[in-house]
Amino acid sequence: MDLGVVTFLTDYGITPVELGRAVEERGLGALFLTEHTHIPTSRESPWPGGPELPTRYSHTYDPFVALAAVAATTERIVLGTAVSLIAQHDPIVLAKAVASLDRIAGGRFELGIGPGWNAEEMAHHGVDPGRRTARMxxxxxxxxVIWTEDEAEYHGRFVDFSPxxxxxxPTRVPPVLIGGGGPTVLDRVLSHGDGWIPLRVPVSALDEFGERVAELRRRAAEAGRDPLPVTLYGASPKPEALASYAAAGVDRVLFELTDPGPGGTDATLRELDGLAALV
Incomplete structure (x- = not known):
């Protein structure tokens, strides 16, 4: 099972280049970044994590720009998004950004995607929250289509362009990892994904989660596909938890770095030192 990290990379924390180098130097296998284009001040949409939205949500780097800097200064680690809210992007522009990043990274980029939770954020981009998954x-x-065809053309409900x-x-079609844990997420993974990236599965729920992983593998085989990898966002760094994740069929775990606040670079590096001991 591969070990990596995921973080809200902020303008007041460790820099992208320093973080990427630190992850690679410590033998960890992947660095994934979160995404929010902005956070509306209205705060009408409840944050799934609790009553108060952490400061880091409104201070994140653009993940594609930050990962390009990391790609140019690392050689080995997998780079990805966990997750990009692609329904809020123009797909023609984003396809070029992803392809450019993947080439800079030498084929190390993976596109984790999700529909998002902040309805006001979506609305600012002209996205109907009720249609966000279909648009995604x-x-x-x-x-x-853009990545694979010399003269790309697409005609859909939300996206429509002539050749x-x-x-x-890109160096190859970037793997698309579908985020989420709802009852229909495996349908989306199988229809549009190259892997699954569920969020924070507690150890107490791993038996049920393992059944879903087995279902995903079974359905992929029935569809004539290779096994679809599972990347777990927000894993516990305890050795016994890692053994349980592996037993449930997880292929890679991402440890979420804590936000030490302004000037917390040294604290982040110490946290990475602790995670490196698990490699």
Missing amino acids: LEHVEAMR IWSWPK
């Missing part, structure tokens, strides 16, 4: 999946389809030229193409 259509954006995946449109971007794959276009768009280069660079």
